[in-house]
Amino acid sequence: MDLKSLGRVLIFPVQMIYLIVKASVCSLFPSRRKELRKELVLITGGGRGIGRHLALEFAKQGAKKVILWGRTEKCLKDTAEEIRLSGTECHYFLCDVANREEVYKQAKVLREKVGDVTILVNNAAVVHGKSLMDSDDDALLKSQHINTMGQFWTTKAFLPRMLELRHGRVVCINSILSQSPIPGAMDYCTSKASSLAFMESLTLGLLDCPGVGCTTVLPFHTNTEMFQGMKVRFPQLFPPLNPEMVAQRTVEAVRTDKAYVYLPWTMHALVILKSFMPQVALEEIHRFSGTYTCMNTFKGRT
Known part of the structure; x- marks a missing residue:
């Protein structure tokens, strides 16, 4: 090992300590928030659930334009009208992110009619809610397309222009189930784990791309119709999250x-416990918590 390499090895632990201490200190003070008045925000699955609250929150925080993608026109229309009443320009397009050709087609239409997306929020998701043996193959495939592949296609459609502009952010509404799976939602947990790996890779891949970055949100069970009927053993200790709060924290992170x-x-x-606890102990935690x-x-929306 030459002297230069040896020097880097010796300095590296010091750099790590410095960065950890710096991050810890910075977390104690309010961070400077960027303005959103020039941002064009696209939210997939934006007609209802967390997507609807995200759209309202981005508008409330001053986004220039909000665009909604989804599969149900009535939900999209109602949310868009609510946002317009608040004074923010809003457009919606019917788009199933599970359909690759439809994603690329609607991305082109959006650019021509509205402009360049600078904040892409991949929020659309489905959960099948059945065991592997009881699941229909087509339903499993569709959940993989929406929860995982749809994110690939939307990012591929809009990220290149962000890189050209040197300005933009890719946001993913993921789930803690991507790191701590549960029975009965195998398709959702698997696709969300794949989505998380995609975002982790993309986040690192954009380190040397000034002005462009990523945000990944990993919420616990949220009180929306998607997971309606899901019950834990101690709801007072593990209450479902409020979708308004998830939206607020997401926009704040952006x-x-x-x-x-x-x-x-x-x-x-939970993530830390998984890194060192034996499997039998983790299994007991799942049984104890319900x-x-x-x-x-479960009887939620699929």
Whole structure:
């Protein structure tokens, strides 16, 4: 090993300590928030659930334009009208992100009619809510397309222009289930784990791309119709998240260039426990908390 390489090896631990201390200190103080008045925000699955609240929150925080993609026109229309009443320009387009050709077609139409997307929010998702043996193959495939491949296609459609402009952000509304799967939602957990790996890779890949970055949000069970009927053993200890709060924290993370957001913050502990606890102990945690059987009463939207 030459002297230069040896010097780097010796300095590296010092750099790590400095960065950890710096991040810890900075977390104690409010971060400077970017303005959104020049941003054109596209939200997939923007007609209802978390997507609707995201659209309203981006508009509230001053986004220049909000665009909604989804599969149900009535939901898109109602949300768009609500946003327009608040004074923010809003457009909606019918688009199924599970259809690659449709994504590229609508991306072209959007650019021509509205402009360049500078904040892409990949929010659209589905959960099948059945065991592997009871699942229909087509339903499993569709969930993979929406939860994973749709994110690939939308990012491919809009990221190149962000790189040209040297300005933009790719946002993913993921799930803590991508890191702590549960029975009864195998398709959702698998596709969300794939989505997380995609975002982790993309986040690192954009390190040397000035002005362009990523935000990944990993919420616990959120109180929307998607997971209606899902029950944990101690709802007072593990209450479902409010979708308005998830939207607020997401927009805040975008405005402060935060890469990863765990909601609530206690989900950090779950990830840490998984890194060193034996499997038998993790299984007992699932049984104790009720996550082992929480999908038995599932009747949400698929």
